[in-house]
Amino acid sequence: MTTTSTAAPRTGTSAAPRREKETGGALNVFSHAFLVLWVILAAGPLIWVALTAFRPSAEILSDPMGWPSSFHWENFSNAWNKANIGQYTLNSLIILAGSLTGTMLLGSMAAYVIARFTFPGNRVIFMLFAGGMMFPVILALVPLFAVMENFGLLDTRPGLMIAYIAYSLPFTTFFLTSFFRTLPTGVQEAAMVDGASHTRTFFQIMLPMAKPGLVSIGIFNFLGQWNQYLLPLLLNNEDEKSYVLPQGLASLAVSQGYRGDWGALFAGLTIAMVPVLVVYAVFQRQVQAGLTAGAIK
Amino acid sequence: MPPRFTPERVRYDRRYRTLDKYRFIVGFLAVPLAFYALFVISPFLQAIYYSFTDWSGGPVANFVGFDNYQKMWNDDRFWDSLRVSTLLLVIAPVLTLVLGMFFAYMITSGGRHRRGRAIAGVAGSSLYKVVYFFPQVLSVAIIAVVWGRVFNTNSGLINGGLDKIGVDGPAWLGGDETLGLISLLIVISWSFVGFYVVLFSAAMGSVPQDIYEAALLDGAGRARTFFSVTLPLIWDAVRTGWIYMGIQALDTFAICLVMVPPHVLKVTPVFLYERFRDGQYGYATSIGVVLLVLSMVFSLIVMRVGNRDRIEY
Numbered sequence: 001m002t003t004t005s006t007a008a009p010r011t012g013t014s015a016a017p018r019r020e021k022e023t024g025g026a027l028n029v030f031s032h033a034f035l036v037l038w039v040i041l042a043a044g045p046l047i048w049v050a051l052t053a054f055r056p057s058a059e060i061l062s063d064p065m066g067w068p069s070s071f072h073w074e075n076f077s078n079a080w081n082k083a084n085i086g087q088y089t090l091n092s093l094i095i096l097a098g099s100l101t102g103t104m105l106l107g108s109m110a111a112y113v114i115a116r117f118t119f120p121g122n123r124v125i126f127m128l129f130a131g132g133m134m135f136p137v138i139l140a141l142v143p144l145f146a147v148m149e150n151f152g153l154l155d156t157r158p159g160l161m162i163a164y165i166a167y168s169l170p171f172t173t174f175f176l177t178s179f180f181r182t183l184p185t186g187v188q189e190a191a192m193v194d195g196a197s198h199t200r201t202f203f204q205i206m207l208p209m210a211k212p213g214l215v216s217i218g219i220f221n222f223l224g225q226w227n228q229y230l231l232p233l234l235l236n237n238e239d240e241k242s243y244v245l246p247q248g249l250a251s252l253a254v255s256q257g258y259r260g261d262w263g264a265l266f267a268g269l270t271i272a273m274v275p276v277l278v279v280y281a282v283f284q285r286q287v288q289a290g291l292t293a294g295a296i297k
Numbered sequence: 298m299p300p301r302f303t304p305e306r307v308r309y310d311r312r313y314r315t316l317d318k319y320r321f322i323v324g325f326l327a328v329p330l331a332f333y334a335l336f337v338i339s340p341f342l343q344a345i346y347y348s349f350t351d352w353s354g355g356p357v358a359n360f361v362g363f364d365n366y367q368k369m370w371n372d373d374r375f376w377d378s379l380r381v382s383t384l385l386l387v388i389a390p391v392l393t394l395v396l397g398m399f400f401a402y403m404i405t406s407g408g409r410h411r412r413g414r415a416i417a418g419v420a421g422s423s424l425y426k427v428v429y430f431f432p433q434v435l436s437v438a439i440i441a442v443v444w445g446r447v448f449n450t451n452s453g454l455i456n457g458g459l460d461k462i463g464v465d466g467p468a469w470l471g472g473d474e475t476l477g478l479i480s481l482l483i484v485i486s487w488s489f490v491g492f493y494v495v496l497f498s499a500a501m502g503s504v505p506q507d508i509y510e511a512a513l514l515d516g517a518g519r520a521r522t523f524f525s526v527t528l529p530l531i532w533d534a535v536r537t538g539w540i541y542m543g544i545q546a547l548d549t550f551a552i553c554l555v556m557v558p559p560h561v562l563k564v565t566p567v568f569l570y571e572r573f574r575d576g577q578y579g580y581a582t583s584i585g586v587v588l589l590v591l592s593m594v595f596s597l598i599v600m601r602v603g604n605r606d607r608i609e610y
Contacts, residue, residue: 004511014557031403032403034399034403035400035404035425038396038400038425038429038490039424039425039428039429041487042428042429042431042432042487042490042491043428043431043525044454045442045443045444045447045454046431046435048447048454049443049446060452061451061452064449064452064453064456064457065454065457065458065460065461084423097410098468104331106328106329107329109325109326109328109329110325110326110329110330112325113321113322113325113326117318117322117324119318119319124588125326125330128333128338129333132333132337132338135337135341136544136548136585136588136589136592138548138550138566138588139341139344139582139585139586139588139589140337140340140341140344140585140586141344141569141570141573141581141585142340142344142347142573142578142581142582142585143339143340143343143344143347143582144336144340146337146343146354146574147336147339147340147343148336162336163336165332166332166333166334166335166336166337167337169329169332169333169337170333170337173329194377197321197326198317198318198321199321202325223434226436227434227435227436227437227439227550228436229436229437229438230550245436246436246437246438246439247438249438249439249442250442250551250555251473252442253442253445253555258569262446262452265442265446266446266480269439269442269443272436272439273435273439275436276435277431277434277482278435279434280430280431280434281427284427284430287430287434288430288495
């Protein structure tokens, strides 16, 4: 048993006032029950979907609460092939490969310059990026559509990637600017003295030093872009074959609702949810830090 | 120019150094700023302009003053959608923040007398935090599809469960507006509670232990400690969270579009999207402007109402 280093007397162990235990008992049980109940509520619908994905559609419709009698994998192959979930996943991966790389590269470049160099307009540019975080995407909906159309980028992969990058830049730049400011300046100066160019200093010295910050914001952007729904709905709605995963599932939900093939839909949802939840479980510390940093500015 | 190729004459010249620095700055900022200006700032400014025109997608947009706003004022469908959105804006933050605060308090301070500290978390608190956060990492579209199935009248999780105990569940998304609104509120709160648990846990974790010890010595119970110690000390986080949640509720779009059938109810962003689909571009942008103004007004009100003296610790 260790004591805290405060000057207060130890109120910990056996000397604790008994009074409190008696009054707190019922409340305690209730509160703990509530904590456990919310675990069931938070994970319940997701687990139900994953379990139901293994049952034939007819069974789901007659008894939605049942357990899988035996594991039917055909829902998954149906979802992957017939319902195009495989295609949608591939689309999402292609878009992410471009947009995430672009976001990280452009965001860190802009943040580095804003954080480490003094030049006229520095504050203004920083404010521009920071202000963009407060901005509701729905307002830009119509003009963005027109701008993309004018550039010939509507319903193209590069167009969607650029849109993802542009709307991820404000928070990425804001976050990385404050991160670059915390790094020591000595290393940068030493590199300059040794004859490294600005560009080289950035890529070989500063980026490796900023790795923890880059990982946090990288995961944040991965989740944000992987889950995007509004931008693809607006800019990528022409051809069903080009849908990204959330978009594909939303349209699948509508069409399967008519046909009653729930099994494939549940399997598709499971395919979409499980990888993201696994990534989150592995990196949960960074994800939580990154996501909540956005709210407390 | 890279140092290797810098001519000897100017290598140590301050002016050349400055020039080189600016070349680098411009080179690094050009692309990010161009993307940002073209696809974020410019649409935003255009939106404000187009809201005063009768633009419908063609090459011509005539300036019509406040016609769109007048049209909105007389449009019953707009008011219906705004009523739903306003209810979400008012109820969702209260519901979500209260739940989030309760869980966060239980997790950080619910246990007592463990590890010799005056106040500590309940057992398993890290597991709770991880699981509560699940909904936050899923796409809103996927959440909407999942809950659409959960609420399904005949073969959904809720009514299926109610059948088991012999209760006939209602048609959650079948046409009744109140039930539809309750469903929306449940889903929005469900998806954000985990976020606030993490946020408030972090805020509560930074409260010094000795304040809690003093409260404990003075005989404060758990509830008293929360209202007299914890809440005032994390008030800033509560206010920020309140504003953020209100804006999230007002921006609710995908959940309503995907989960709720159009004849049940609509939130204002969905109404905006439908106008855009109909090609009423000018009208749609003016609705967007109203939404922006609403979220600003809401933020200002919360700032005002929630203004307390900061407590330094």
